[in-house]
Amino acid sequence: MAQPQTPNGSVDIPNASIPSSVQLRLNNMPPRSRSYMAEPNKIDAKYVNPESPPFPAFRGYHTFSFANDVMGRRLPTILGKAIEDTIITLNQLSKEDEILDLLACIERMDTLMDDLKSNKKLTPIPDDGAGDIAIWNKEIAKYFQGKDFMSAPWIFAEAYKYRRLHSCFSISKYFQDYDVFFRQKCDTFARSSHAVFELSTRFAEPSKIPNDDAKKLIFMELFQVCLWGNSTDLSLLIDMSEEDIKNLQSTGGDQLAATQKNILGNDIEKVWNQLKNNKNGRIDFVLDNAGFELFTDLVLADFLIQAGLADQVKFHGKRFAWFVSDVTRKDWEWLINSACYGRLFKGTAEELNSLRALGQRWKRYEQEGKIKYEEHPFWISGYTFFHLLEVSPDLFLDLHQSKLVFFKGDLNHRKLTYDCRAPPTTPFTEAIGTLASAPGAPPVCSMRTIKSDVVVGLPPGVAEKLDKEEKDWRLSGRYSVILMSDGRPDEDVDFDYTP
Numbered sequence: 001m002a003q004p005q006t007p008n009g010s011v012d013i014p015n016a017s018i019p020s021s022v023q024l025r026l027n028n029m030p031p032r033s034r035s036y037m038a039e040p041n042k043i044d045a046k047y048v049n050p051e052s053p054p055f056p057a058f059r060g061y062h063t064f065s066f067a068n069d070v071m072g073r074r075l076p077t078i079l080g081k082a083i084e085d086t087i088i089t090l091n092q093l094s095k096e097d098e099i100l101d102l103l104a105c106i107e108r109m110d111t112l113m114d115d116l117k118s119n120k121k122l123t124p125i126p127d128d129g130a131g132d133i134a135i136w137n138k139e140i141a142k143y144f145q146g147k148d149f150m151s152a153p154w155i156f157a158e159a160y161k162y163r164r165l166h167s168c169f170s171i172s173k174y175f176q177d178y179d180v181f182f183r184q185k186c187d188t189f190a191r192s193s194h195a196v197f198e199l200s201t202r203f204a205e206p207s208k209i210p211n212d213d214a215k216k217l218i219f220m221e222l223f224q225v226c227l228w229g230n231s232t233d234l235s236l237l238i239d240m241s242e243e244d245i246k247n248l249q250s251t252g253g254d255q256l257a258a259t260q261k262n263i264l265g266n267d268i269e270k271v272w273n274q275l276k277n278n279k280n281g282r283i284d285f286v287l288d289n290a291g292f293e294l295f296t297d298l299v300l301a302d303f304l305i306q307a308g309l310a311d312q313v314k315f316h317g318k319r320f321a322w323f324v325s326d327v328t329r330k331d332w333e334w335l336i337n338s339a340c341y342g343r344l345f346k347g348t349a350e351e352l353n354s355l356r357a358l359g360q361r362w363k364r365y366e367q368e369g370k371i372k373y374e375e376h377p378f379w380i381s382g383y384t385f386f387h388l389l390e391v392s393p394d395l396f397l398d399l400h401q402s403k404l405v406f407f408k409g410d411l412n413h414r415k416l417t418y419d420c421r422a423p424p425t426t427p428f429t430e431a432i433g434t435l436a437s438a439p440g441a442p443p444v445c446s447m448r449t450i451k452s453d454v455v456v457g458l459p460p461g462v463a464e465k466l467d468k469e470e471k472d473w474r475l476s477g478r479y480s481v482i483l484m485s486d487g488r489p490d491e492d493v494d495f496d497y498t499p
């Protein structure tokens with residue numbers, strides 16, 4: 001029956017009561033998608049910049065993301081522990097001018113804590129004469145004016161906090177290089193004897209490898225030990241027992257076989273082919289954590305040299321304390337020297353001798369130039385690696401000499417992929433932008449245990465399945481990826497390249 005019409009043409013329903021809320025019964029519709037996050041649109045490459053990544057950035061105020069927990073809770077906790085550490089040092093000082101100098105550092109940390117907790121705007125870094133200051137302050141001026149800790153992209157805001165923390169000391173008189181995390185890094189490594197001796201007793205003697213098949217098998221196992229070595233991450237594992245550490249660092253074959261299925265994107269065969277076809281070139285490691293992870297990096301590098309798969313290995317570390325456990329020069333020297341001379345571990349004579357033999361060989365390699373440790377300021381900047389060519393062309397040119405660059409860990413992976421909401425099936429080569437597409441880009445491999453939201457390079461359906469079955473899979477460190485890009489190594493570097 002036709003409804004009566006009002007003069008303006010709308011339907012007039014006499015006495016119809018208006019419901020307070022509309023209930024839809026959609027029994028025959030497809031089920032609601034429970035995907036972790038809706039797939040966002042890609043941003044046009046010409047608009048990509050640190051404030052506007054290729055896909056929407058994770059930001060501290062995003063309560064759906066890990067960024068919120070890190071910015072709101074974890075960073076103040078980490079800073080609180082850093083203050084406690086400095087107070088321990090303060091209480092051991094006797095000279096008045098040193099005490100006053102360190103007290104001023106603690107006051108600056110208190111100010112940083114207030115800024116962080118009250119979500120202050122990001123201000124320029126005070127000039128301490130270091131080489132990275134201009135990079136930081138230009139970036140802040142250009143992209144982050146008016147942004148605060150929670151509204152700036154997480155990757156930038158978190159890195160900014162570590163640079164500000166360093167500034168608390170870098171402008172002091174006596175404590176310019178003080179590392180608030182050094183005690184923690186040493187303590188955790190000191191509790192890693194089980195896994196350290198597992199490796200040192202196997203690799204102390206220069207390996208006699210019978211044939212190429214054996215070489216490949218050793219490589220495959222060692223590579224996975226090095227991958228999972230990234231699980232020991234001080235910024236996440238605050239209250240770990242010795243037993244927890246032992247389990248995490250398990251180097252046994254059974255454990256490796258069990259965890260292989262947790263490598264969600266796995267280019268390990270490709271990595272092997274790259275290494276075996278490029279005998280005797282330079283290999284690079286962009287390092288992540290000090291202590292046990294660095295130990296596994298050195299064991300792997302040592303194997304590559306002995307197996308004739310590399311004639312030089314270059315390690316890239318950080319100039320100051322960074323994301324709690326990242327390697328600095330002091331950590332590097334401490335590890336090698338404590339392997340040679342230290343009384344860090346209790347073990348049998350055979351175990352201790354094996355560790356000493358490794359440490360002495362690594363020292364010799366350093367003297368012979370077979371291994372090298374460097375710290376470019378780009379690695380402690382707020383930029384992601386998408387901007388490596390543009391911001392630090394000298395570093396790009398240096399990496400261009402490498403046969404393969406390994407990027408270790410979660411933070412490096414975030415910086416490779418711009419830490420944004422890329423769909424999980426985005427190919428790795430696409431996700432890393434100019435580091436894959438620019439002429440002269442080296443082959444790159446990301447070895448990462450997954451400990452934050454960004455995930456790329458996965459086969460279709462994998463992320464959706466895990467989102468349904470294991471809510472914390474992106475943060476737990478139980479899963480990992482080994483993803484490789486071939487780059488464009490045979491071409492000359494084009495310094496004017498834009499994507």
Ligand SMILES: O=P(O)(O)OC[C@@]1(O)O[C@H](CO)[C@@H](O)[C@@H]1O
Nearest residue numbers: 070233235409410411412451452
């Ligand atoms: O690089 P790493 O050591 O593997 O991990 C760094 C990390 O612990 O720091 C962030 C939290 O602050 C996370 O992105 C990530 O899990």
